[in-house]
Amino acid sequence: MNWHGLKAIYFHEMDRMRRTLFQSLVSPFISTSLYFVVFGSAIGSRITEIEGVSYGSFIVPGMIMLTILTQSISNASFGIFFPKFTNTVYEILAAPLSSFEIILGFVGAAATKSLIIGTVIICTAGLFVDLHIEHPFIMMFFLVLTSVTFALFGFIIGMWADNFEKLQLIPILIVTPLVFLGGSFYSINMLPEFWQKVSLLNPVLYLVSGFRWSFYEIADVSIYTSLITILFFLFTCVLIISYTFAKGYKIKS
Amino acid sequence: MREILKINKITKIYKNQFKALDELSLNIHEGEIFALLGPNGAGKSTLINTVCGILNFDKGDIKVNEFDIIKDYRQTRSMIGIVPQELNLEAFETVWDNVNYSRGLYGKSPNHQYIEELLKELSLWDKKDNKLRELSGGMKRRVLIAKALSHEPKVLFLDEPTASVDVELRKEMWKVIQKLKEKNVTIILTTHYIEEAEEIADRVGIINNGKIILVDEKKNLIQKLGQKILKIELAEPIEFIPNELKNFKLQINKDKNILTYIYDTKGKNTGITSLLSEIKSLGLQLKDISTEQSSLESIFLNLVKESENELARA
Numbered sequence: 001m002n003w004h005g006l007k008a009i010y011f012h013e014m015d016r017m018r019r020t021l022f023q024s025l026v027s028p029f030i031s032t033s034l035y036f037v038v039f040g041s042a043i044g045s046r047i048t049e050i051e052g053v054s055y056g057s058f059i060v061p062g063m064i065m066l067t068i069l070t071q072s073i074s075n076a077s078f079g080i081f082f083p084k085f086t087n088t089v090y091e092i093l094a095a096p097l098s099s100f101e102i103i104l105g106f107v108g109a110a111a112t113k114s115l116i117i118g119t120v121i122i123c124t125a126g127l128f129v130d131l132h133i134e135h136p137f138i139m140m141f142f143l144v145l146t147s148v149t150f151a152l153f154g155f156i157i158g159m160w161a162d163n164f165e166k167l168q169l170i171p172i173l174i175v176t177p178l179v180f181l182g183g184s185f186y187s188i189n190m191l192p193e194f195w196q197k198v199s200l201l202n203p204v205l206y207l208v209s210g211f212r213w214s215f216y217e218i219a220d221v222s223i224y225t226s227l228i229t230i231l232f233f234l235f236t237c238v239l240i241i242s243y244t245f246a247k248g249y250k251i252k253s
Numbered sequence: 254m255r256e257i258l259k260i261n262k263i264t265k266i267y268k269n270q271f272k273a274l275d276e277l278s279l280n281i282h283e284g285e286i287f288a289l290l291g292p293n294g295a296g297k298s299t300l301i302n303t304v305c306g307i308l309n310f311d312k313g314d315i316k317v318n319e320f321d322i323i324k325d326y327r328q329t330r331s332m333i334g335i336v337p338q339e340l341n342l343e344a345f346e347t348v349w350d351n352v353n354y355s356r357g358l359y360g361k362s363p364n365h366q367y368i369e370e371l372l373k374e375l376s377l378w379d380k381k382d383n384k385l386r387e388l389s390g391g392m393k394r395r396v397l398i399a400k401a402l403s404h405e406p407k408v409l410f411l412d413e414p415t416a417s418v419d420v421e422l423r424k425e426m427w428k429v430i431q432k433l434k435e436k437n438v439t440i441i442l443t444t445h446y447i448e449e450a451e452e453i454a455d456r457v458g459i460i461n462n463g464k465i466i467l468v469d470e471k472k473n474l475i476q477k478l479g480q481k482i483l484k485i486e487l488a489e490p491i492e493f494i495p496n497e498l499k500n501f502k503l504q505i506n507k508d509k510n511i512l513t514y515i516y517d518t519k520g521k522n523t524g525i526t527s528l529l530s531e532i533k534s535l536g537l538q539l540k541d542i543s544t545e546q547s548s549l550e551s552i553f554l555n556l557v558k559e560s561e562n563e564l565a566r567a
Contacts, residue, residue, distance in 0.1 A: 002327065008357025019345060087341035091400070094305040095358040096330040 009105025062184025076110035076154030263313035288454035334401035359404030488538035
């Protein structure tokens with residue numbers, strides 16, 4: 001194992017966050033505050049409680065998931081896309097690093113950044129609502145698993161993309177709508193029966209539901225179903241990455 | 254001399270079916286400076302990128318210090334450094350961070366003293382805290398060399414190291430390369446500048462259409478294959494070349510006072526004696542005689558032309 005190489009990639013990627021520290025940390029703080037103002041105060045004043053939880057508190061897990069998903073994807077996709085774009089990827093390919101070490105470095109850094117931002121959001125949320133986490137370890141487990149899984153997904157997007165438009169295509173057209181329609185800001189029980197069934201086709205629903213369960217023990221689907229879904233997605237991402245990276249797809253001719 | 258790099262019948266075909274390397278074989282001696290010459294698209298960069306692991310190849314095998322580049326990629330890649338042709342660098346990082354990052358990638362523990370010495374040697378020390386985007390082209394080229402040397406490689410590939418740098422910097426680069434040779438680093442460089450190969454290389458290889466068409470010691474190459482030019486300066490200008498001298502295919506300058514005769518040093522009969530006798534019998538007075546060794550450039554052009562002709566015939 002090339003530990004120094006792995007460390008080099010990891011800290012090199014983390015350094016990007018350090019260089020834009022203000023933007024990286026202040027931006028989630030501001031957007032979380034805005035969500036609380038818009039959803040928590042404006043809409044929350046009309047929806048007082050959902051399954052015994054105040055609306056302000058109810059949206060916290062969904063908000064964290066929304067950020068974790070989008071940040072993990074964008075950090076990891078940009079992490080591998082940028083060296084491709086600037087042609088500095090030659091250095092990584094020529095170094096004595098295995099595919100596993102390269103992926104671990106990039107994905108590890110992207111997931112770490114998401115976790116830091118997730119923590120910022122939890123702390124910010126604590127300023128607006130009375131936050132109570134029923135199962136902190138399960139919450140952490142979900143948080144780490146989701147960060148890693150979507151960082152892997154982002155890495156796939158970054159490998160596939162050969163321009164900035166493609167880099168944004170999947171996150172904007174697929175991921176963000178799925179997150180918003182995945183019960184981040186509502187319970188699917190509030191929807192008509194037909195749309196409840198349609199929502200069950202949305203994989204993000206299972207993540208948000210499982211994550212919310214760790215906070216308040218309320219969920220749209222069983223916690224086990226949520227866990228199996230995220231593990232299935234993780235496994236699929238690992239398989240795709242292992243195959244494509246080994247073949248050098250869009251990186252190595 | 255021990256061979257540090259053995260390339261055996263390498264074939265590389267790109268997705269568009271372009272055969273960039275065609276069963277190419279080449280051995281590189283430890284500690285030498287090897288210049289790889291070839292026209293654009295000959296396969297120089299493909300060869301370098303293949304050995305460094307940046308490109309996959311279809312057939313053949315490559316060994317670095319007896320380690321296979323596929324099976325033992327960790328050992329081989331640790332021994333190799335590469336300076337790419339383009340100035341590809343991260344814009345927002347500092348020189349210091351970026352060079353240390355490269356060392357880490359190659360699995361080496363941090364060694365700030367070594368990196369400091371390296372930057373000083375490459376006249377980069379005072380720029381260590383500068384962001385890479387703030388550097389000039391020449392400085393960026395030096396950073397690329399520093400990055401390639403950051404993990405103390407045994408073999409260094411330089412892909413057009415002095416492309417688009419001014420003459421002064423080019424000469425400085427040559428000094429850097431000579432210093433590396435003194436430290437027993439094997440250097441393989443591709444270049445368009447024949448002058449560069451003539452100046453610093455120990456051996457020269459000529460590549461065309463994905464094949465090595467010639468490898469030899471630089472001196473031997475010039476001596477063995479070179480043609481010589483005999484310049485005969487006449488005391489008085491002449492109107493035209495006399496018929497008696499037609500067989501010698503002489504050329505005459507604009508001032509009509511210098512005759513140029515090109516002859517092959519390999520031939521048993523250079524024709525010089527008979528040419529001079531003929532000139533004497535014609536009563537022409539000589540002012541001066543000089544010879545010139547043909548340059549590596551003319552040899553290179555001749556060989557590439559021959560290889561193109563062979564390909565056309567095939």
